[in-house]
Amino acid sequence: MRTIQLTETNEFTPGAMKRFFLVEDSEFFKIINFNLDAGVTFPVHSHDLDGELSILVLEGEGWFLGENDTEIPAKSGDILISQxxxxxxxxxxxxxxxLVTIAPPI
Structure with missing residues (x-):
């Protein structure tokens, strides 16, 4: 058992996205913290494998993006769950x- 302090990953890079792997050594899931500066897009993508992911908005506002230009408003506390x-x-x-959680990890 262990704890992770998300306050330790509260860093931003101007005009970019910053990534922190919080759990990357598990065979069961992966947790990644992404910090996006204002106006930054984490491009729409997918992975050719089975599994699920969640995207939890810890702070800020923006949009969850999907295929065909889908945009879903996203604010602190919202969670997107998808394949x-x-x-x-x-x-x-x-x-x-x-905060992105992926099971099983990729």
Whole structure:
């Protein structure tokens, strides 16, 4: 058992996305913290494998993105859940922190 302090990953890069792998050594799941500066897009993408993912908005506002230009408003506390094969992405309106969980890890 262990704890992770998300305050330790509260860093932003101007005009870019910053990534912190919080759990990458598990065979069962992976947790990644992405911090997007205002206006930054985490491009829509998918993975050619089975599994699920969740994207939790920790702070900020923006949009969950999907195929065919799908945009779903996203704010602090919102969670997107999808298949890993389903196209997904995020665009930040203002500084945005998201926590991505992937099972099984890729």
């Amino acid at each position: 890993i094969r389903e196209p997904h992405g995020v665009r930040a309106k203002d500084r945005m922190r998201i």
